[in-house]
Amino acid sequence: MTVLTIATLTLREASRRRVLRSLAVLTVLLLALSAWGFSRIDAEFGGLTSGEAKVAGSTVLNLVMFGYSLIAALGTAFLAGPSLAGEVESGIALAMMTRPIRRWSVLLGKWLGLVAFGSGFVTVAGVSQFLIVHLTVGYWPPHPVTGLLLLAGQTAALLTLGLLFATAISPMASGIVAVGLFGATWIAGVVGSVGEALGNPSVAQIGVVSRMLLPTDGLWRGAMNAFQDPALLAQIGTGVEESPFLSMAPLTPAYLTWAAIWTLLVLGLAALGFHRRDL
Amino acid sequence: MEAVTDSPAVWASHLRKRYRKRVAVDGVSFTVARGEVLGLLGPNGAGKTTVIKMMLGLVRPDAGEVMLLGRPNTDPRSRERVGYLPELFRYQPWLTAGEVLALHVRLAGVAVSDRDRRDALGLVGLADRAGDRVGGFSKGMQQRLGLAVALVARPELVVLDEPTSALDPLGRADVRDLLLSLKQRRVAVLLNSHLIGEVERVCDRVLILDRGRVAASGTLAELLGRRQLRLRLDNVPDGLLGPCERNGDRYTVAMPDDVPALVADLVKHGVRVHAVEPARATLEERLLDILRTHPEEHR
Numbered sequence: 001m002t003v004l005t006i007a008t009l010t011l012r013e014a015s016r017r018r019v020l021r022s023l024a025v026l027t028v029l030l031l032a033l034s035a036w037g038f039s040r041i042d043a044e045f046g047g048l049t050s051g052e053a054k055v056a057g058s059t060v061l062n063l064v065m066f067g068y069s070l071i072a073a074l075g076t077a078f079l080a081g082p083s084l085a086g087e088v089e090s091g092i093a094l095a096m097m098t099r100p101i102r103r104w105s106v107l108l109g110k111w112l113g114l115v116a117f118g119s120g121f122v123t124v125a126g127v128s129q130f131l132i133v134h135l136t137v138g139y140w141p142p143h144p145v146t147g148l149l150l151l152a153g154q155t156a157a158l159l160t161l162g163l164l165f166a167t168a169i170s171p172m173a174s175g176i177v178a179v180g181l182f183g184a185t186w187i188a189g190v191v192g193s194v195g196e197a198l199g200n201p202s203v204a205q206i207g208v209v210s211r212m213l214l215p216t217d218g219l220w221r222g223a224m225n226a227f228q229d230p231a232l233l234a235q236i237g238t239g240v241e242e243s244p245f246l247s248m249a250p251l252t253p254a255y256l257t258w259a260a261i262w263t264l265l266v267l268g269l270a271a272l273g274f275h276r277r278d279l
Numbered sequence: 280m281e282a283v284t285d286s287p288a289v290w291a292s293h294l295r296k297r298y299r300k301r302v303a304v305d306g307v308s309f310t311v312a313r314g315e316v317l318g319l320l321g322p323n324g325a326g327k328t329t330v331i332k333m334m335l336g337l338v339r340p341d342a343g344e345v346m347l348l349g350r351p352n353t354d355p356r357s358r359e360r361v362g363y364l365p366e367l368f369r370y371q372p373w374l375t376a377g378e379v380l381a382l383h384v385r386l387a388g389v390a391v392s393d394r395d396r397r398d399a400l401g402l403v404g405l406a407d408r409a410g411d412r413v414g415g416f417s418k419g420m421q422q423r424l425g426l427a428v429a430l431v432a433r434p435e436l437v438v439l440d441e442p443t444s445a446l447d448p449l450g451r452a453d454v455r456d457l458l459l460s461l462k463q464r465r466v467a468v469l470l471n472s473h474l475i476g477e478v479e480r481v482c483d484r485v486l487i488l489d490r491g492r493v494a495a496s497g498t499l500a501e502l503l504g505r506r507q508l509r510l511r512l513d514n515v516p517d518g519l520l521g522p523c524e525r526n527g528d529r530y531t532v533a534m535p536d537d538v539p540a541l542v543a544d545l546v547k548h549g550v551r552v553h554a555v556e557p558a559r560a561t562l563e564e565r566l567l568d569i570l571r572t573h574p575e576e577h578r
Contacts, residue, residue, distance in 0.1 A: 091367035099386035
């Protein structure tokens with residue numbers, strides 16, 4: 001009951017704060033830009049074979065989806081901070097937390113609200129993008145639902161980390177640290193791919209370790225794999241592994257399980273941190 | 280564990296809290312009986328707000344125990360019938376006043392009708408602002424909203440931390456009336472206020488904190504001493520008045536049961552009576568006296 005009340009409150013907060021308007025503007029801009037870009041691919045390279053059009057569509061789609069995942073991650077991570085640490089700092093939490101409720105239920109409610117918000121955004125933006133790509137170059141990703149779920153998972157993982165930081169540090173700092181780590185993991189992932197391509201196991205290891213420490217990049221790679229045409233990789237062959245916008249293999253069940261455990265573990269730590277915090 | 284209904288509204292025992300090297304609260308114990316209004320007084324940094332926060336489970340005490348309305352305060356249900364106006368009062372700026380009240384009613388798990396919610400806003404003078412966003416409220420209006428939030432879920436214990444800090448004189452008078460009406464309805468109140476006059480007017484008992492410890496506590500009568508009678512007299516025969524303080528023609532005696540009889544008696548003995556007035560040290564005098572002159576007495 002408390003969890004749902006707080007989740008609804010968090011969604012209402014997201015919808016009433018400027019963050020939603022900023023997100024909407026950014027998304028519409030990106031959608032418009034990509035619609036124009038995809039229509040140019042079709043117009044400029046009218047002589048493309050269907051295979052080539054798929055390759056182009058698939059690659060550019062991944063690039064654009066990366067943009068959305070970035071917006072979703074930044075948006076929710078910067079919502080998580082004010083939503084928890086901001087309420088503690090401003091004093092909003094004082095009157096609320098003296099109601100007959102447990103702190104973990106407030107945290108879980110906020111988490112659920114933020115996850116719903118992030119997933120909703122990813123779904124709306126993603127499906128709109130798929131439609132644009134389909135209408136312009138006739139490409140439809142092979143596993144759209146899996147891909148969107150993985151993007152939602154990536155958003156959830158990052159906002160959970162943002163919530164954990166928000167139990168200890170200031171609202172803005174928690175957002176910045178979470179997004180900084182997100183960026184660092186992505187770069188580590190790219191470095192790891194380069195290591196794989198060059199056959200350097202120790203450099204490749206960087207990507208593997210960073211994807212274990214913070215599963216956002218791993219989930220993003222799984223999502224990319226779900227969006228790109230399987231014929232593409234066979235067609236291009238090897239030598240493209242280092243591209244940050246291509247993913248060679250789908251995620252293993254073991255990694256998905258780890259990502260889920262990681263998220264729950266961080267959420268548990270956040271609950272513990274919030275429980276012990278003096279308000 | 281079931282709540283004991285005849286238990287005090289608050290029972291706090293040996294509360295202690297240290298922030299790094301500074302001891303904020305050191306062995307504070309007190310009770311607030313059902314229907315009683317307890318005033319919490321003390322200088323800045325005496326630990327009043329920390330005591331309140333520990334009592335309500337917002338701050339973890341290093342030591343000590345608290346029971347609220349018969350339940351240990353570690354049990355969230357102990358706060359089912361508690362209303363709280365924090366010193367730092369802020370409410371979700373993106374919600375309307377009506378939505379803030381609705382949220383608190385839902386969190387309190389109490390059924391409160393729309394009409395009662397509107398009444399709560401009306402009680403603090405915000406009846407016509409229910410649909411306005413809190414973000415546009417002045418500080419005074421937010422504090423009024425905070426009072427409505429504290430009162431909306433039919434509390435049996437109300438904790439008010441500096442409830443008039445942002446209010447104009449009219450607002451202060453409203454709060455005083457509100458406190459008196461709570462007292463009439465047998466709602467226990469813990470009032471932390473710097474306005475000693477308010478405390479003296481509405482509180483049954485007072486707890487004075489200084490540097491994290493209880494400096495004094497008791498009913499107003501206990502703290503302020505017995506009421507006295509000040510007289511200005513001429514022509515007083517020796518020994519007629521019994522034990523008294525004398526300063527020229529001014530005499531101070533313990534308040535007799537029957538003042539007219541004392542005056543009649545004095546006149547009968549040929550004393551010329553110029554003035555007769557009741558007297559008592561004010562709470563402010565007593566507080567300053569306790570804090571300034573006896574800082575070590577209670578350590």
